[in-house]
Amino acid sequence: MHPMVKPALRRGWRDLNTVQFGMTPAHAMTLGPMDMATGSFLDLLNGTRGLELLREEGRRMDLPDGHVDGLVRGLAEAGLLDDARGGGPAADALRRKKEVLDRLRPDLASLSLATSAPGDAIGRLAARRSQRVQVRGAGRVGAVLAALLAGASVGEVDVRDVGRVEPWDVAPGGLPAESVGDRRDEAARRAVRRAAPDRPPRRTAAQASPEEGDPGFSLVIIAPRDDVAVHAPDPSAAEPLMSSGTPHLYAGVVEGTGVVGPLVLPGETGCAGCLHESRADRDPAWSRLVAQWRSGRQRQVRPCDLTLATTVAGLAAAHALAFLDGRAPSSAGARWEVSVPALHWHARPVWPHPACPCAAAERGKGVHLSEDGASHETMAVQRPSEQCREAEAERPAGTWRAHV
Numbered sequence: 001m002h003p004m005v006k007p008a009l010r011r012g013w014r015d016l017n018t019v020q021f022g023m024t025p026a027h028a029m030t031l032g033p034m035d036m037a038t039g040s041f042l043d044l045l046n047g048t049r050g051l052e053l054l055r056e057e058g059r060r061m062d063l064p065d066g067h068v069d070g071l072v073r074g075l076a077e078a079g080l081l082d083d084a085r086g087g088g089p090a091a092d093a094l095r096r097k098k099e100v101l102d103r104l105r106p107d108l109a110s111l112s113l114a115t116s117a118p119g120d121a122i123g124r125l126a127a128r129r130s131q132r133v134q135v136r137g138a139g140r141v142g143a144v145l146a147a148l149l150a151g152a153s154v155g156e157v158d159v160r161d162v163g164r165v166e167p168w169d170v171a172p173g174g175l176p177a178e179s180v181g182d183r184r185d186e187a188a189r190r191a192v193r194r195a196a197p198d199r200p201p202r203r204t205a206a207q208a209s210p211e212e213g214d215p216g217f218s219l220v221i222i223a224p225r226d227d228v229a230v231h232a233p234d235p236s237a238a239e240p241l242m243s244s245g246t247p248h249l250y251a252g253v254v255e256g257t258g259v260v261g262p263l264v265l266p267g268e269t270g271c272a273g274c275l276h277e278s279r280a281d282r283d284p285a286w287s288r289l290v291a292q293w294r295s296g297r298q299r300q301v302r303p304c305d306l307t308l309a310t311t312v313a314g315l316a317a318a319h320a321l322a323f324l325d326g327r328a329p330s331s332a333g334a335r336w337e338v339s340v341p342a343l344h345w346h347a348r349p350v351w352p353h354p355a356c357p358c359a360a361a362e363r364g365k366g367v368h369l370s371e372d373g374a375s376h377e378t379m380a381v382q383r384p385s386e387q388c389r390e391a392e393a394e395r396p397a398g399t400w401r402a403h404v
């Protein structure tokens, strides 16, 4: 272990014996009591020294016996410590690709804020390389979203759509103007390749020959160009995903509203069917309206504000990454919505509905979140905000990775 105080957090003394790590309420915490000598010793925890050398430095600074180990243990328990050499073999492989890692350094630093154990951050970043995600829809939202996931190091991003690129599909970060007239799916896959910091890892034989010719995905993102499909996602279209237990996330723009969510964990959280049933409960005309919207021929270009589409793509990609990294983002069981021009974000819950065949309602409360009960024997750790604990909420490991 080469201990390193997480460099992502700015450090400051609140008073003579209390150090604050971090600036923002979501991730800041205070640690104390800490004397000045220990405080300056923190500078040595920068990932360049192993524990043996650190103990030696401690003796040179007249720190008491066992103090260095206690400090390192305390920092690790508080989630403030990283390991410059940790994370396992996949992390080591990533470290050897310096140019790739340099591209991802800000993402790695950000991941370190959402992980607690030393070495976890780079381990998770490296794990993204083996994730397989499918994006359905390659318009202004879907193509940008797919490129973002590839840029954030997701190993395989498969984009599906039909038809040819239209001038109004073009978006910065997504389909370029030169691709107008090309096949939409191929143009989007090119955008994905351009965005990726590295070539995708080679698939193993088992992954390359999946059953029934349809490989499983860690996550499927449904980003329709059709506005009715965004507003009223068709439960029957998600049926194969529901029956195979594939997690899926909805995102898109309808009229002047951007939508991210729900992230559906089949049988656990509210799905498109649950959403439909709840709306039908609240509005007796809902089903009649949806039928008309779906059957109406719509030849005009649909409204889709470029900045709104980009915002939705970015937020949906962030929710997707949080899920792929093993977290429970707030879109599980909710739709985040934002409308022009006021642009207030708000979440509408998507409760499991008893009439929906997905049976999420029977399962009760959905995803169970556990809290990281960090504590320390001698130093008191304080987290200024409840949000922090939310940020550390961890999904049960492996539950939704059956289709990797």
Ligand SMILES: [Zn+2]
Binding pocket: 269, 270, 271, 272, 273, 274, 275, 352, 353, 356, 357, 358, 359, 360
């Ligand atoms: Zn349902």
